[in-house]
Amino acid sequence: MLKVFCRCFFSDLYVVFRSTREWLSPVLFFMIFVALFGIGLGFDGQQLIQISPMIIWVAFLLTSLFTTESIFRADLEEGILEQLALSPYPLWWLLLAKSFAFWIASSLPLMLLMPFVGIMMQLPVKEIILLVVTLFLGSPAITMVGVLGATLTITLPRSGIFLGILLLPLYVPILILGQSAIINLFSQTLPLFQIALLGAISLLCITLIPHAAAAALKTAMNE
Amino acid sequence: MSHFIQYLIHLGTPRRFYHFCGKLFPWFMGFSFIAMAYGLIGGLFLAPADYQQGDGFRIIYVHVPCAFLSMFIYMTMVIFSTIFLIWRIKLADLIAYSIAPVGAVFTLCALLTGSIWGKPMWGTWWIWDARLTSELILLFLYLGYLGLYQAITEKKLAARMCAILAVVGAIDIPIIHYSVYWWNTLHQGATISQWGKPAIDMTMLKPLLSMITGFALYTMAISCIRIRTEILQRDFKLKWVNVLVKKINERH
Numbered sequence: 001m002l003k004v005f006c007r008c009f010f011s012d013l014y015v016v017f018r019s020t021r022e023w024l025s026p027v028l029f030f031m032i033f034v035a036l037f038g039i040g041l042g043f044d045g046q047q048l049i050q051i052s053p054m055i056i057w058v059a060f061l062l063t064s065l066f067t068t069e070s071i072f073r074a075d076l077e078e079g080i081l082e083q084l085a086l087s088p089y090p091l092w093w094l095l096l097a098k099s100f101a102f103w104i105a106s107s108l109p110l111m112l113l114m115p116f117v118g119i120m121m122q123l124p125v126k127e128i129i130l131l132v133v134t135l136f137l138g139s140p141a142i143t144m145v146g147v148l149g150a151t152l153t154i155t156l157p158r159s160g161i162f163l164g165i166l167l168l169p170l171y172v173p174i175l176i177l178g179q180s181a182i183i184n185l186f187s188q189t190l191p192l193f194q195i196a197l198l199g200a201i202s203l204l205c206i207t208l209i210p211h212a213a214a215a216a217l218k219t220a221m222n223e
Numbered sequence: 224m225s226h227f228i229q230y231l232i233h234l235g236t237p238r239r240f241y242h243f244c245g246k247l248f249p250w251f252m253g254f255s256f257i258a259m260a261y262g263l264i265g266g267l268f269l270a271p272a273d274y275q276q277g278d279g280f281r282i283i284y285v286h287v288p289c290a291f292l293s294m295f296i297y298m299t300m301v302i303f304s305t306i307f308l309i310w311r312i313k314l315a316d317l318i319a320y321s322i323a324p325v326g327a328v329f330t331l332c333a334l335l336t337g338s339i340w341g342k343p344m345w346g347t348w349w350i351w352d353a354r355l356t357s358e359l360i361l362l363f364l365y366l367g368y369l370g371l372y373q374a375i376t377e378k379k380l381a382a383r384m385c386a387i388l389a390v391v392g393a394i395d396i397p398i399i400h401y402s403v404y405w406w407n408t409l410h411q412g413a414t415i416s417q418w419g420k421p422a423i424d425m426t427m428l429k430p431l432l433s434m435i436t437g438f439a440l441y442t443m444a445i446s447c448i449r450i451r452t453e454i455l456q457r458d459f460k461l462k463w464v465n466v467l468v469k470k471i472n473e474r475h
Contacts, residue, residue, distance in 0.1 A: 155377065165363060166367040166370070166388070169392065176356070209391070212390070216383070
């Protein structure tokens with residue numbers, strides 16, 4: 001089982017990182033989005049510090065929404081999804097491996113970028129660290145929700161903006177927790193409660209969503 | 224018990240359920256009318272004005288039933304979606320799909336009445352408070368569900384996908400409930416709790432409960448119509464539907 005997981009995970013990762021456009025375009029989108037806000041808000045440093053963590057969170061969510069559509073596009077076109085559904089191993093396990101690979105390819109680069117973005121947005125070190133921690137704990141949930149959205153709309157030819165309506169409700173709790181964690185830090189208390197909850201939501205998503213996504217995918221493949 | 228189960232199975236075919244709903248409809252409508260009439264008279268005229276909010280509080284006689292039903296209908300949808308996912312009973316999916324728009328409208332009503340109440344009481348139409356946000360998100364969940372159902376052209380597939388979405392979205396309901404405690408909030412706590420003494424006088428509470436019952440019965444009545452229509456639309460090729468339509472046409 002573990003071997004299959006690793007095989008699926010590494011092959012996916014290999015495919016993603018071989019095409020530069022695939023993993024670089026979300027990163028660029030994220031940078032442009034944040035930079036536009038930085039330029040738009042101008043030289044008022046104090047104001048920027050107040051709202052830039054939220055801008056980064058929203059940019060992160062929008063970037064993952066933007067990449068969600070493409071999670072299974074190539075696999076569907078090449079018939080890999082059918083192969084996965086037919087394989088003797090449980091589909092949710094394979095989907096978990098694929099999601100993990102997708103998380104590494106889409107969320108991790110953004111998190112590595114965070115120190116630079118934080119400096120650009122005039123954030124103090126403490127907040128950058130908290131931002132990275134909350135994003136690190138929240139992003140698995142965001143990725144899993146995205147995977148579910150991608151499987152639910154897999155039969156639709158163009159799901160772009162519709163995916164937004166579908167996923168927004170599921171993103172919101174994560175955004176709220178991330179935002180309230182930062183607000184807590186502004187008032188000089190360590191937001192352990194929010195961090196714990198973010199981790200809990202991510203764990204819940206990692207355990208439950210692969211099953212739901214596998215069920216949706218199986219139905220879509222049967223039709 | 225086994226008689227009851229047999230009766231349920233007996234009801235499980237769309238044709239029987241169509242007639243069953245037709246029989247229930249006048250009862251639901253009638254009792255809902257009585258309950259709402261008592262609730263409105265009791266709430267708007269008999270109940271005393273609130274010592275803080277004056278007569279402004281009376282909007283709860285619409286707001287609370289709407290908010291309650293918006294969540295209750297979603298829960299019902301989730302239960303029927305689960306039944307559909309586990310036992311593949313087509314009727315369960317049909318019921319879930321039929322009541323979803325009703326829930327969406329109640330959610331919208333709860334948001335609007337809350338907003339109207341909020342302007343004089345809190346001094347703002349809208350605030351990103353926990354309950355308001357969750358209610359808005361509930362509306363998005365309903366819209367996402369309905370949108371997905373219409374977007375997928377293959378109806379069997381749409382039913383399964385939407386059932387999965389509804390069940391996943393159900394995680395949102397406890398978050399709505401607990402967000403009041405989790406997040407700093409402006410919205411007051413729940414007025415009626417299952418345990419302990421309610422924080423509201425009996426003369427105000429009785430009409431409120433009556434209104435909630437009335438709204439719930441009204442929802443069921445409306446659902447009966449929607450379910451009947453949906454059954455006819457889905458089974459339009461079957462013989463019994465054609466016979467029925469012919470009979471109705473002859474009568475007119």
